[in-house]
Amino acid sequence: MAARRSRIPATKYPVERFTLDNGLRVVLTPDRSAPVIGVAVVYDVGIRSEPEGRTGFAHLFEHLMFQGSENLEKLAHFRHVQGAGGTFNGSTHHDYTDYYETLPSNALERALFLEADRMRGPRLTEENLRNQVDVVKEEIRVNVLNRPYGGFPWLTLPPVMFDTFPNAHDGYGSFDDLESATVDDAADFFRRYYASGNAVLAISGDVDVAEATALVQRHFGDVPARPAPDRPDFAEPDLTAERRSSYTDALAPLPAVASAWRVPDPITDFAGYLPYVVLAEVLTDGDASRLVERLVQRDRAVTSLGGYVGFMGDPFDVRDPTALLLQAHLPPGGDVDKVLRTVDEELDRLATDGPTDGELARTQARMATHLLRDTDAVLGRALRMAVLEQQRGEPGLLNDLPRLVGEVTDEQVRAAAATLRPERRASIEVVPGGAR
Amino acid sequence: MSVADVSPRALPPLGPNRRLKLPKQAERRLGNGLTVIAVRRPAVPLVELRLWMPTGRTHLARGAMLAQTMLSGTQSMTSVQIAAELQAVGGGLSAGIDPDRLMLSGAGLVTGLDRMLEILADVLTGATYPGQEVGTERDRLVDRIQVAQSQPAHLARTALLRRVYGKHPYAVQTPEPEQVRAVRPAALRRLHAERVHPADAVLVLVGDVQPERALDAAEKALAAWNGAGHTAELPPAPPLEPGPLLLVDRPGSVQSSLRIALPAVPRTHPDHAALQLANLLFGGYFSSRWVENIREDKGYTYGPHSLVEHSVAGSVLVAGAEVATEVTGPALLETTYELGRLATLPPKPDELEQARQYALGTLQLGMSTQAGLASLTSAYAGSGLRLEFLAEHAARLAKATVDDVAEVAQRYLAPARAVTVVLGDAERVAPALSALAPVRTEPVRP
Numbered sequence: 001m002a003a004r005r006s007r008i009p010a011t012k013y014p015v016e017r018f019t020l021d022n023g024l025r026v027v028l029t030p031d032r033s034a035p036v037i038g039v040a041v042v043y044d045v046g047i048r049s050e051p052e053g054r055t056g057f058a059h060l061f062e063h064l065m066f067q068g069s070e071n072l073e074k075l076a077h078f079r080h081v082q083g084a085g086g087t088f089n090g091s092t093h094h095d096y097t098d099y100y101e102t103l104p105s106n107a108l109e110r111a112l113f114l115e116a117d118r119m120r121g122p123r124l125t126e127e128n129l130r131n132q133v134d135v136v137k138e139e140i141r142v143n144v145l146n147r148p149y150g151g152f153p154w155l156t157l158p159p160v161m162f163d164t165f166p167n168a169h170d171g172y173g174s175f176d177d178l179e180s181a182t183v184d185d186a187a188d189f190f191r192r193y194y195a196s197g198n199a200v201l202a203i204s205g206d207v208d209v210a211e212a213t214a215l216v217q218r219h220f221g222d223v224p225a226r227p228a229p230d231r232p233d234f235a236e237p238d239l240t241a242e243r244r245s246s247y248t249d250a251l252a253p254l255p256a257v258a259s260a261w262r263v264p265d266p267i268t269d270f271a272g273y274l275p276y277v278v279l280a281e282v283l284t285d286g287d288a289s290r291l292v293e294r295l296v297q298r299d300r301a302v303t304s305l306g307g308y309v310g311f312m313g314d315p316f317d318v319r320d321p322t323a324l325l326l327q328a329h330l331p332p333g334g335d336v337d338k339v340l341r342t343v344d345e346e347l348d349r350l351a352t353d354g355p356t357d358g359e360l361a362r363t364q365a366r367m368a369t370h371l372l373r374d375t376d377a378v379l380g381r382a383l384r385m386a387v388l389e390q391q392r393g394e395p396g397l398l399n400d401l402p403r404l405v406g407e408v409t410d411e412q413v414r415a416a417a418a419t420l421r422p423e424r425r426a427s428i429e430v431v432p433g434g435a436r
Numbered sequence: 437m438s439v440a441d442v443s444p445r446a447l448p449p450l451g452p453n454r455r456l457k458l459p460k461q462a463e464r465r466l467g468n469g470l471t472v473i474a475v476r477r478p479a480v481p482l483v484e485l486r487l488w489m490p491t492g493r494t495h496l497a498r499g500a501m502l503a504q505t506m507l508s509g510t511q512s513m514t515s516v517q518i519a520a521e522l523q524a525v526g527g528g529l530s531a532g533i534d535p536d537r538l539m540l541s542g543a544g545l546v547t548g549l550d551r552m553l554e555i556l557a558d559v560l561t562g563a564t565y566p567g568q569e570v571g572t573e574r575d576r577l578v579d580r581i582q583v584a585q586s587q588p589a590h591l592a593r594t595a596l597l598r599r600v601y602g603k604h605p606y607a608v609q610t611p612e613p614e615q616v617r618a619v620r621p622a623a624l625r626r627l628h629a630e631r632v633h634p635a636d637a638v639l640v641l642v643g644d645v646q647p648e649r650a651l652d653a654a655e656k657a658l659a660a661w662n663g664a665g666h667t668a669e670l671p672p673a674p675p676l677e678p679g680p681l682l683l684v685d686r687p688g689s690v691q692s693s694l695r696i697a698l699p700a701v702p703r704t705h706p707d708h709a710a711l712q713l714a715n716l717l718f719g720g721y722f723s724s725r726w727v728e729n730i731r732e733d734k735g736y737t738y739g740p741h742s743l744v745e746h747s748v749a750g751s752v753l754v755a756g757a758e759v760a761t762e763v764t765g766p767a768l769l770e771t772t773y774e775l776g777r778l779a780t781l782p783p784k785p786d787e788l789e790q791a792r793q794y795a796l797g798t799l800q801l802g803m804s805t806q807a808g809l810a811s812l813t814s815a816y817a818g819s820g821l822r823l824e825f826l827a828e829h830a831a832r833l834a835k836a837t838v839d840d841v842a843e844v845a846q847r848y849l850a851p852a853r854a855v856t857v858v859l860g861d862a863e864r865v866a867p868a869l870s871a872l873a874p875v876r877t878e879p880v881r882p
Contacts, residue, residue, distance in 0.1 A: 006525055007546055009481040033479050035454035067554035071445045077730060079723045083790035084450055085797010088722075104797045106451030113448050114725055134735025134760075142738050142758045146691045148586045231787045250688075253582045269791070286528060287507075287519035297515070300572055303579040331579055362523035369526035372480040434586050 024196030036380035047171035056173015153258035161426035195226035202386035462647035470634035483643035553657035575722035633663030673750030685862035692860030765868025
């Protein structure tokens with residue numbers, strides 16, 4: 001008898017899409033349940049597009065987009081957003097860079113003004129560049145150099161798995177490369193990638209569609225038209241032999257390991273990709289998941305364990321090539337080889353027998369909760385829809401994700417597990433140098 | 437910007453402010469003493485759950501292990517069954533503890549609310565702390581503590597708490613590995629019997645619920661939860677005692693962790709709204725003097741931040757920044773300068789207006805999600821407040837004048853009242869720090 005299955009609910013956020021004459025694509029998703037709005041601008045450029053010798057440049061440039069623009073002095077952007085009761089940020093990913101605000105809804109026009117102004121052109125000066133190189137170096141020290149497991153595995157695994165510069169290099173950047181960056185580099189980068197035709201604007205929350213459309217037209221309509229650059233092909237062949245690497249982390253007290261396997265193209269083969277997204281959760285979501293039950297509870301071979309698709313942990317904002325990752329921290333003296341052998345054993349078992357009764361359904365119910373919870377935040381909807389528009393031309397997919405995840409079958413999960421073979425695996429091991 | 441500097445495109449004005457509107461809610465105190473608050477926000481078909489149980493004066497290691505193993509099994513379910521049953525309704529629960537409270541929190545599909553409450557009740561009334569699972573979780577907790585002790589943020593926090601709280605229970609919040617290793621299942625069962633009881637606990641449910649019906653569901657599931665346990669009052673937190681800068685030596689550090697504690701007041705204190713604004717002006721948001729100075733002007737740091745932290749036994753303002761080792765002295769100098777400037781000179785009216793708008797706006801943002809509302813409602817309830825306090829607080833923020841803010845800044849943000857801790861490479865940073873303040877150096881300890 002099949003276990004009782006929770007019905008997977010859906011959201012019905014409305015979606016309006018249009019394109020301005022300058023090529024800027026716009027997505028509106030109104031929801032008047034709270035007097036707040038989310039505004040996101042997403043540019044189709046990320047870590048993979050950085051030129052050689054300029055590692056970390058996409059991220060450094062993201063910082064420069066906050067340093068003043070055509071009509072705004074340095075510091076003005078921050079003050080205008082926060083002085084309207086809002087919050088802001090930006091982030092750099094492998095395939096895109098986003099800029100966003102959450103605000104009380106009376107600040108809609110102000111937010112559009114601010115985003116349009118920097119889309120016309122940031123103030124790229126030597127002084128701002130040097131200042132932000134210093135800030136970025138401190139960011140890297142906080143997140144990578146001064147702490148244990150810094151950059152593990154998102155910075156340390158790609159060079160094991162990939163061979164080409166775009167996919168393999170350190171996206172935070174080397175201090176040498178950051179320090180060699182010039183204002184001319186920044187101007188070129190802006191001209192090439194920060195084009196109206198290469199951007200998506202999304203607005204969510206407490207807005208009236210007609211009013212918001214008019215305001216978008218007013219503020220972004222005269223942003224000079226520049227087309228999107230051709231996006232290079234970042235494809236790499238799959239691995240045919242296992243790859244292993246290791247390094248000593250002087251600050252880490254315990255061993256750790258991460259493994260990755262390539263997955264189908266998230267954009268062109270979404271139906272083939274989705275089972276891997278579900279598989280990662282079947283393996284690692286909570287105490288009842290396969291690998292947690294086996295490795296943490298039964299064998300006590302690992303202390304903590306995680307699994308996800310996409311090197312930054314978000315399966316719905318990446319393009320090919322990407323991977324399913326598993327990462328684990330081991331107890332003192334833990335045996336990495338044994339952990340990897342056990343993972344293989346559990347994958348074999350799943351590939352042979354398929355999920356147990358109810359195992360998939362409960363994982364899908366939990367995934368639905370996570371997806372819905374993210375979309376409850378007004379900004380979560382704007383960001384997600386902007387990226388779905390940019391990468392797929394399909395922002396409304398956000399409403400369908402819980403259902404689509406729920407439609408993945410036992411057989412699909414079984415088949416996905418069967419492809420995670422040791423010979424397709426890239427692994428990175430952290431050797432603790434900080435054990436006391 | 438001056439008037440002569442008019443730009444070709446002017447910043448659009450803001451529309452009229454939206455009034456703060458509280459969501460529909462209901463509250464009930466059950467026969468066993470449990471308070472249940474249900475709040476309606478139907479945006480997505482989920483429900484958020486927070487159960488706040490006071491835990492003042494709980495044995496540190498046993499408390500940490502209690503949270504670590506509470507979901508490890510009941511009379512009727514194993515840990516895997518608990519997790520699987522929760523997952524089946526899209527749910528999950530996790531437990532956490534601090535010197536104020538034990539918190540069970542989670543979220544799930546709203547259709548699974550009854551089931552989540554049933555499982556919650558089973559855990560509260562029948563957690564068994566099975567030997568095998570307790571053994572596993574003990575090792576995991578020890579590993580986690582070891583990892584925490586290798587992180588500068590944790591080490592800096594630990595040193596600051598010890599320096600600020602002295603002999604108060606807040607002084608040490610992470611147990612030593614040896615203490616954790618000594619915890620046995622019997623001690624956990626005893627602690628559960630003593631402290632996991634409904635009398636002063638508050639359950640918050642927020643989401644796509646009808647508040648009265650959610651209260652009925654909670655009453656049905658939890659009315660039988662009982663226990664003859666006790667609560668323990670925490671003594672008031674001691675006042676800050678300024679003294680030499682405490683330099684904690686972490687050789688080889690490429691950054692220094694700068695932490696400054698200043699006096700603060702609870703949410704209900706008449707000075708609180710003005711203090712919140714003064715804190716924003718100093719370092720509480722990006723457009724603050726401190727961030728604009730040491731990040732945007734000088735590039736000493738990535739993310740400096742200051743925050744008023746509220747606990748049951750007292751409140752404290754904590755400012756923190758990770759700064760490059762070679763500019764540790766200059767960063768402290770600028771920090772002291774900005775504190776001193778705010779404490780001795782009144783802020784500019786437009787600067788205050790900007791901070792006020794931020795404080796009011798982020799109140800709206802904070803209550804615009806189910807998760808945000810749930811955490812806010814629970815935090816308020818933990819200090820005896822209800823969501824209605826939001827309106828009261830907003831009114832005080834709206835009223836605070838330049839004089840009010842200048843006055844509280846002098847009282848609370850004065851560098852003379854600061855307790856300062858720096859974690860970093862003492863050999864490299866001590867000379868510059870010693871030029872600015874008396875310094876007492878000690879080795880890093882967990």
